[in-house]
Amino acid sequence: xxxxxxxxxxxxTGERALAxxxxxxxxxxxxxxxxxxxxxxxxxxxxxAADLGTRSVKTxxxxxxxxxxxxxxxxxxxxxxxTPGKVRSLVGKALTPDPGDPACPxxxxxCVYGDLVPIAVQALGSSHAAGTATGINVAAxxxxxxxxxxxxxxxxxxxxxxxxxxxxxxxMVIDRGAFLSGRFGQVYDEIVAVKEACRRADGSYAxxxxxxxxxxxxxxxxxxxxxxxxxxxGGDFIKTSTGKMAPAATLxxxxxxxxxxxxxxxxxxxxxGVKPAGGIRTSKxxxxxxxxxxETVGEEWLTPSLFRFGASSLLNDVLMQRQKMTTGHYSxxxxxxxx
Numbered sequence: 001x002x003x004x005x006x007x008x009x010x011x012x013t014g015e016r017a018l019a020x021x022x023x024x025x026x027x028x029x030x031x032x033x034x035x036x037x038x039x040x041x042x043x044x045x046x047x048x049a050a051d052l053g054t055r056s057v058k059t060x061x062x063x064x065x066x067x068x069x070x071x072x073x074x075x076x077x078x079x080x081x082x083t084p085g086k087v088r089s090l091v092g093k094a095l096t097p098d099p100g101d102p103a104c105p106x107x108x109x110x111c112v113y114g115d116l117v118p119i120a121v122q123a124l125g126s127s128h129a130a131g132t133a134t135g136i137n138v139a140a141x142x143x144x145x146x147x148x149x150x151x152x153x154x155x156x157x158x159x160x161x162x163x164x165x166x167x168x169x170x171x172m173v174i175d176r177g178a179f180l181s182g183r184f185g186q187v188y189d190e191i192v193a194v195k196e197a198c199r200r201a202d203g204s205y206a207x208x209x210x211x212x213x214x215x216x217x218x219x220x221x222x223x224x225x226x227x228x229x230x231x232x233x234g235g236d237f238i239k240t241s242t243g244k245m246a247p248a249a250t251l252x253x254x255x256x257x258x259x260x261x262x263x264x265x266x267x268x269x270x271x272x273g274v275k276p277a278g279g280i281r282t283s284k285x286x287x288x289x290x291x292x293x294x295e296t297v298g299e300e301w302l303t304p305s306l307f308r309f310g311a312s313s314l315l316n317d318v319l320m321q322r323q324k325m326t327t328g329h330y331s332x333x334x335x336x337x338x339x
Contacts, residue, residue: 008268013234014192016268020232030184034228040220040256049252052295053288062287066322067105069286069314070097072304074139074275076111076312078243084119087112091123094136098319101326107315108304109137109169113145114162121166129168131204137304139169139209143194146213146242148173152190159197163206170198171209173242176216179226187226191233209275209308210235212257215247220256227260237273243310248278251288258296265297274301277310283318 008016021029057065075094077086090110098104106127110120120138121128129135140162144150150158159170172194178186191210198206210230214223227238238257241248254276261272274293280286286309293301301307 008270013195013232016270017232020267025185025188025232027183027185030188030229030232031182034184034225037224037228040224042220045220045256046252049250049255049292052255052292053251055288055291055295057287057291063322063325065287065290066283066318066325068290068302069283069309069318070107071105072302072307073107073309073311073315074109074111074277075107075315076243076277076310078111078113078141078145082113082116084116087116087119088123091120091136093315095124095127097315098322101322104319104322106136108308109139111139111141111169111171111310114140114142114158114165114167117162117165117167128166130166131168131200137168138166139171140165140167141171141173141242143172143190145171145173145211146244148175152193155190156193156197159194163198163200167206169207169209170194171211171239173211173213174226174230176213179229180217180222184229187229188233191230191235195234207236208234209237209239209273211239211242211277213242213245214240214250214253215245220252223253223256224260227257228264231260231264231272235272237275237308239275239277239310241276241278241310243278246279249276249280249310251292254289255292255296258293258301261301262297271301271306273306273308275308275310280309280311281313281317283314283321286314286318 017025021033023029075090077090094107094110112120117138117140124136127135129137142158142162143155162170174187175190195208198208212226217223217226230238240253257274261274265271276289293307
């Protein structure tokens with residue numbers, strides 16, 4: 001770490017933002033900083049993502065890759081028809097993804113609506129991470145997910161309720177209308193306020209994932225700017241999508257976000273996580289993301305504290321691939337639980 005990185009790393013998030021912006025996080029300062037970031041060569045980015053997607057994983061490494069994918073999954077149910085029973089079933093699958101193979105790793109987290117957090121916490125019991133480095137986390141979507149269309153007071157109450165109920169992680173959505181209108185200060189201030197609402201009674205914080213909803217941002221340049229804005233405001237993770245609109249996660253978009261966290265690490269020495277969510281359904285696709293992470297920011301990012309897959313159906317495909325490696329043939333979908 002260079003002396004400048006060391007000095008930057010010793011600052012808190014707000015101080016880092018002030019240092020980089022050269023002043024308060026006003027619309028003018030944020031606009032100057034964000035529009036000063038070099039633009040993205042879309043053709044080059046897509047070609048780089050396509051090249052990374054062709055990397056082959058040898059048979060000897062495939063088992064490792066499949067287990068790694070499972071350990072990075074936020075197993076998710078975000079439907080209006082969700083019930084306590086469905087959440088308990090989801091937790092059961094998170095705890096024992098493959099009942100026939102006790103060596104199968106557990107997932108990183110279960111992700112639910114805020115009102116169902118107490119059900120997930122109760123169902124996890126002693127396996128709930130509860131702010132520790134072991135166990136399974138409970139993630140809650142908040143801030144009027146998925147639209148983000150609510151007053152700030154409602155959004156903060158949404159976050160506070162989930163944290164009080166035991167959520168370890170909060171997945172918030174940014175106000176895309178404000179961002180696209182150039183009201184960067186409003187987006188920044190909301191993220192800062194939500195981060196503070198993640199504070200627990202003991203002074204610790206639930207981790208904050210900032211959902212950009214990249215499918216609504218229209219350009220890679222906007223994705224890059226929104227990523228920088230979320231990190232400047234204190235996000236612990238930047239997340240592609242709510243999974244409620246198309247396109248959701250794509251490899252080029254995720255690559256552009258990984259490049260931002262790589263540059264942030266080089267600039268400040270601090271690490272920020274990335275979570276592609278929505279549309280990643282097969283182990284073949286997930287392996288492309290694993291390769292992209294390893295070759296862009298390094299294998300150190302392949303840990304639940306720095307990379308996640310937001311997924312519901314991905315786990316089943318990975319389990320079937322693992323079973324094939326063990327038995328030599330596909331078991332078929334009837335041999336895994338239906339989510």
